[in-house]
Amino acid sequence: MLHYSHIVETMDYLQQAKSEGKTIGFVPTMGALHEGHLELMRRAKRENDLLCVSIFVNPIQFNNLADLEKYPRNLSADIQLLHTVSCDVLFAPNAKEMYPEAITETFDFGALEKVMEGAFRPGHFNGVGVVVKKLFEITMPHKAYFGEKDYQQLAIIQKLVDMESMPLEVIPCPIVREADGLAMSSRNARLSEREREIAPRIFQILQQAQGLVSQYSPGQLKQWVINEIGKTKAFTLEYFEIAEDKGLQLINHWDTSIGSLGFIALNLGNVRLIDNIRFI
Ligand code: AMP
Numbered sequence: 001m002l003h004y005s006h007i008v009e010t011m012d013y014l015q016q017a018k019s020e021g022k023t024i025g026f027v028p029t030m031g032a033l034h035e036g037h038l039e040l041m042r043r044a045k046r047e048n049d050l051l052c053v054s055i056f057v058n059p060i061q062f063n064n065l066a067d068l069e070k071y072p073r074n075l076s077a078d079i080q081l082l083h084t085v086s087c088d089v090l091f092a093p094n095a096k097e098m099y100p101e102a103i104t105e106t107f108d109f110g111a112l113e114k115v116m117e118g119a120f121r122p123g124h125f126n127g128v129g130v131v132v133k134k135l136f137e138i139t140m141p142h143k144a145y146f147g148e149k150d151y152q153q154l155a156i157i158q159k160l161v162d163m164e165s166m167p168l169e170v171i172p173c174p175i176v177r178e179a180d181g182l183a184m185s186s187r188n189a190r191l192s193e194r195e196r197e198i199a200p201r202i203f204q205i206l207q208q209a210q211g212l213v214s215q216y217s218p219g220q221l222k223q224w225v226i227n228e229i230g231k232t233k234a235f236t237l238e239y240f241e242i243a244e245d246k247g248l249q250l251i252n253h254w255d256t257s258i259g260s261l262g263f264i265a266l267n268l269g270n271v272r273l274i275d276n277i278r279f280i
Contacts, residue, residue, distance in 0.1 A: 001082060003090045007098075007138050010091045014052065014139055022049040026141030028132060031055040031092075032072040032186035033081045036176035040145040041085040043173060052089040052139050053082060059095055060103060061127030067272065072189050091139065098134060105130050107163070109156050112248055116263050117152045117274070120238055125156050132157055133164065141168050149175045149183050151261065151276050155248055175276075177203065183275045190271045198234050199268055205229060206277040209262055213279050218242040218251050221262075221279075229266065238265040238272070242279065256280060 004010040014024060025044030029037050033055075045051040055078055062068035075092065082090055107129040112118070118125050136144065146154045158170050176184050181203035182196075191199060205228045209221055216224060225240045243250050245259035254260070263276045 001079075001087050001090055003079070003092065005091075005093050005097065007093065010089070011138055011140075013089065014050075017050055018140060023142045024048055024050050024052055024139060026052045026054070026135070026139045026144045028054045028056075028135050028144070028146075030057045030071065030186065031078050032074055032189065033078045034176075034184045034186065034188075036147055036149060036184035038081060038085055039176050040147060040173050041082075041087060043171070044143065044145045045086055047171075048141075048143060050088045051086065052091065052141065053087050054135055054139070055090065055092040056098060056131070056135075058098075058127060058131040060099070060130060061124050063121045063123050066270075070190060070270075072186050091135075098131070103130055105133075107160065109159055112152070112155055112159055115152075115243065115248055115250060116239060116241055116265070120265060125153070128153055128156060129160050133160060133166075136161075136166055136168060143169045143171050145171045145173055147173050147175065148276070149185070150274070151263065152248055155246075181207070183273075185273065187271050187273065192269060195234065195269050195271065198232060199273065201232055202229075202235075202264060202266065202273065202275050203277075206262055206264065206275060210277055210279060213254065217253060218260075225262065225264070229264075234268055236267040238267065240264045245278075254280060 025048030027040045027044050041051060057071050059068055107126055109125055113125045146157055154172055161170055180200040182200045205225060209225050212221055222240055222242055229235050229237045241250055241263050242260055245261055251260055260280045261276050261278050265274045
């Protein structure tokens with residue numbers, strides 16, 4: 001595996017590979033890799049000639065400094081895991097390499113950024129847009145792989161690619177869960193033993209809610225989930241919303257011709273967790 005920290009050498013190598021007709025599959029990450037990341041990478045490796053992974057904890061997408069400081073980092077363990085999926089190129093820059101100058105670029109993602117993560121994490125999606133655009137310019141992938149765990153982020157990135165007419169395909173990948181249903185996340189490592197025991201309750205409630213779609217309106221189901229979450233004192237709910245699967249606008253009645261999902265964000269101790277589930 002080639003391991004680059006500089007933009008120019010990464011671009012040189014990948015440009016050369018592309019000119020030889022090789023296809024590039026790209027998986028951007030913030031490191032602290034787990035099976036969720038590795039699934040994206042295995043797929044990217046299967047579907048392309050070269051697998052390129054980036055590891056960069058992007059400071060400008062954190063709206064909370066404490067969250068950035070506490071974000072788990074373990075490059076040497078990550079490198080071991082990258083070997084297990086036969087990663088070809090690792091691009092792991094530092095912040096100065098990525099942002100030598102102050103960032104002025106702003107995106108307008110419209111209604112997509114006004115709800116849920118966009119509403120609760122001011123500036124988050126602009127930071128995601130800036131870093132992903134730059135990473136795409138550096139790696140020039142044919143296909144880029146993103147997890148449905150961050151469903152709204154996926155929609156934002158698809159919109160970014162459309163707005164900027166970038167010649168690449170965004171590939172959505174299903175959520176990878178622990179055996180007890182907890183969505184895998186780098187942040188799970190920061191849960192205490194007790195919190196880790198409680199955390200699977202999130203997905204249990206989402207699954208139970210899925211079973212109630214035929215009995216409740218979206219508004220009633222939302223209230224039901226809020227009540228259930230409230231029964232676990234360790235949870236501090238940020239939001240639970242039911243939204244359609246394309247523009248992520250909130251819905252107040254079910255329509256079988258329009259896909260819809262439930263989205264949740266909560267704090268468990270000082271760890272922020274998100275998850276989602278398809279209802280229709
Ligand atoms: P992150 O390192 O958290 O920025 O995640 C990098 C990529 O991995 C993003 O596209 C995430 O959506 C994806 N990802 C993270 N956790 C999971 C998971 N449990 N299942 C599927 N994809 C995931």
